[in-house]
Amino acid sequence: MSKFSCDSYNFISIIDKIVSSGRISHAYIIQVKNYDEDFLLVKTFVKEILCKDKKTFNDISSCSSCNICSLIDSDNYPDLFIIEPDGKEIKKSQLLGLQKEFQNKSLLENKRVYILKEADKLNETAANTILKFLEEPSNDIIAILVTTNRYRMMETILSRCQVLSIDSKDSEVIYDNEIADLINFMCDGDSLFINYNDIINNILSDKVIAVARLKIIEELFVQYLTDKSLNSFDKYFLKLSDDIIVKYTLIIEEYLKKLEYNVNYKLWLDAFFASLLVVRNNV
Template sequence: MKKNWQELATYQPRVIKLLANSIEKERLAHAYLFEGKKGTGKKDVGILLAKSFLCEDLQDYEPCQNCKNCKRIDSGNHPDVHIIEPDGLSIKKGQIQELQEEFSKSGVESSKKLYMIVHADKMTVNAANSLLKFLEEPNANTIAILLTEQYHKMLNTILSRCQLLSFHPLQPKVLQETLKESGVSPNIAALVSQLTNDTDAAFELSKDDWFAQARTKVIKLYEVLVNRKGQAPLYIHTEWMSHFNDKEKQDTGLDLLLYLYKDILSVQVGNDEQVIFQDLMQLVKQHALQMTQRSVTEKITSILEAKKRLHANVNPQLLMEQLVLTLQEG
C-alpha cells in the first residue's frame, strides 16, 4: 500500500513535520540517520523521501506517486536509488565500495542520487570507515539515509555527520486505528495494539488464526473461573495447554487474561474508554460491581507473578493450575 506524508504523520508527527518542511524549502540534509525500534516506519519514510526527492511532479512536499520516478522507486528498480542491506550478518566493505563506484558515475535519470543503508549498525569496521570517507565528501545532489535500531553501536564520526531523527514507538490507539482502517476486526485490533507497537508484527498477529482462537480460549477460561469455578483446572488440562503449547504462546495467553482483569479495574475507576475487550463491556461492568478493587488488583498481581515464574522455567501446566486456583478465590 502506497503511503503519503499525511498518513505517516499519524505515526511520527515530529519527524514528518521536519522532513516536509525541509522538502518544501529545498533544504534537505545530505545525510540522515533514522533511529528507532523495529516497525516504527523508518524504511517507509526513507522510501517516501526518495520519491519526494526525485518526483517529476511534486505537490508542495507530497510526491505525485504516478510519474516514472515514483513508480520505479515503488518497484525497487530506480537506477539512482540504492538500498543496501546486510549480506548475511553484516554489511561488508565491498558493498560500500560498490555503492561508491555507482555514485562516482553521473546520475542516470538526473544529477540526483539517494542511497539507504538498512541496519547501518551492522557495518563492519572497514565498511563503516569506507562510508565515512563517502560522508565526508558529500555531493550537493546526493542524500544518504542510514536506518538503525541501535544507533549507540555506530561510530561517533558517522553519527556526527548525519542529522539524527528519532522514531518513537507507536501509541496503541494509533496502531489500533491503523489496523481497523486496513480491515482488521475492532476486537482483534484492540488486543494486538496492546501486545506490540511494531506495525509489521501487529499485522502478522492480526491475521493469525491461532491468535483469534487464543482470544476465544482466554474469554472461555475467564467465564469458567467466574461461573464454574471447580472446572477451571480441568479446562486448563483439556483445552488451554494444547493451544498455548510453548512458552511464547503461554506468555501471550497470560497477557490476554491480564487485560481482561485490567478492563474490570478500568471500569471500577471510571475509565470505560480504556477497556480493551469492548465487546464484553456488559460482562465486565457486571463483574466490576461484584468484585472489590482490592480483589481485582490481587488477581492482576497473581497473573504478573505467573508471567515471572513462567520465565523462571516452572512447569507451565502446574503454573496455570496454581494460577486458576488463586484467581477463583474471592
C-alpha cells in the same frame, strides 16, 4: 485512509519542511522502530527528495503517481541504492560496489540516494569507508542510514549526519543547524528578539516543528544541568546561569503543555518568548 500512525504523521511533517525549505542535507540517520513497517516512511522521504511533482505532497499520502515515485515504489529507480547486511554485517566490499556506481555519471539529472539498512551493522572497515564518503560529500549524492538504535553508530558517523527519528519515544529528534540557531537565540541576550521574526518563520514555523525542537532543547538543558561535560551546546549554555536554565526548562515544559490545548499558535509563541525574556531581565 491513511496507513500512518501519529508518529509517522510528525515524521512526514518534518520531512516536508526539510524538502520544501530546500535545505536537504547530504547525510541522514533515520532511527526507526522497526525496519519493515517504517521502511515505507524512509521511502516516502526518498520520494519527497526525488519527486519532480511536488504539488502532490500536500497531504501525508505521498505522490505515487509520477514516474519517479512509481519506480521508487517498485524498487526500480536506477539511482536509488539499498544496501542491507550481507549475513551479520555490512561489508566494505558492498560499499565499494556502491562507490563504483557513483563514479558513473547519472543519466537522470537528479539526486542519487543510497540507503544503508541496519546501518549499525557496518563492520569497522565498512564504517571507515562510509566515513570517507561523508567527509567528502558530493552535491548530488544523499546518504540515508537507517538504524533502530543510533547510539550503536560510530560517533564520527553520527556527528556528520542529520538525525531524524520515527520513534515517538525519541521525541521526533531533529538535531540540526536549526536547533543550534534556536539555542543560540534563546541563550544570547543581545540577539533575543532581534531575529525574532526570522526564528518564528523559519525555525518554529508550525506547531509540530515547535514541539519537536523544543522537546530536544528541553532535553539538552536537562542534560547540561546534570552533566556539563556531555554537552556539545555548552558554548551557548555558558552564557546563562544554571538558575536561568532551570527556569527556561520549566517554561518550555509549561508551554509545551499549553500547546496540547487548542491555543492560537502565534499568540502562544509570543507569550513563550516574552516569558523567557522576563526571566532574563529579572536577574
